[in-house]
Amino acid sequence: MKTEVYSWRLTSARKSALQNAARQQQKSVADLLNTITDDWLALQRRKAQEEDEANQRRLRAELMEIVGSIEGAYESSSEIRQGFADYLQDKHAATQRTG
Numbered sequence: 419m420k421t422e423v424y425s426w427r428l429t430s431a432r433k434s435a436l437q438n439a440a441r442q443q444q445k446s447v448a449d450l451l452n453t454i455t456d457d458w459l460a461l462q463r464r465k466a467q468e469e470d471e472a473n474q475r476r477l478r479a480e481l482m483e484i485v486g487s488i489e490g491a492y493e494s495s496s497e498i499r500q501g502f503a504d505y506l507q508d509k510h511a512a513t514q515r516t517g
Contacts, residue, residue, distance in 0.1 A: 428436075440450040484505060 436447050436450060440447045443450060445453070484502075
């Protein structure tokens with residue numbers, strides 16, 4: 419159920435264009451605007467998901483570069499975690515110096 423109202427000012431040309439598009443699609447302007455905003459929001463969600471997936475791929479690639487190459491005798495997972503954190507911190511610091 420629609421309970422919220424949103425309004426904004428637009429040019430008469432834009433209003434006419436929306437009314438014409440709604441008429442061509444045999445919809446009300448409100449229904450057309452709902453379709454337009456649904457499509458735009460879905461696109462934004464897809465973009466955010468794609469960016470997140472790209473970031474995850476980048477992080478995995480960086481991790482795979484060092485998997486199996488952590489040197490030292492670690493006795494616990496917390497020591498391994500700390501060693502990896504130190505490695506990433508050193509790598510970040512080196513990137514900051516050169517970047």
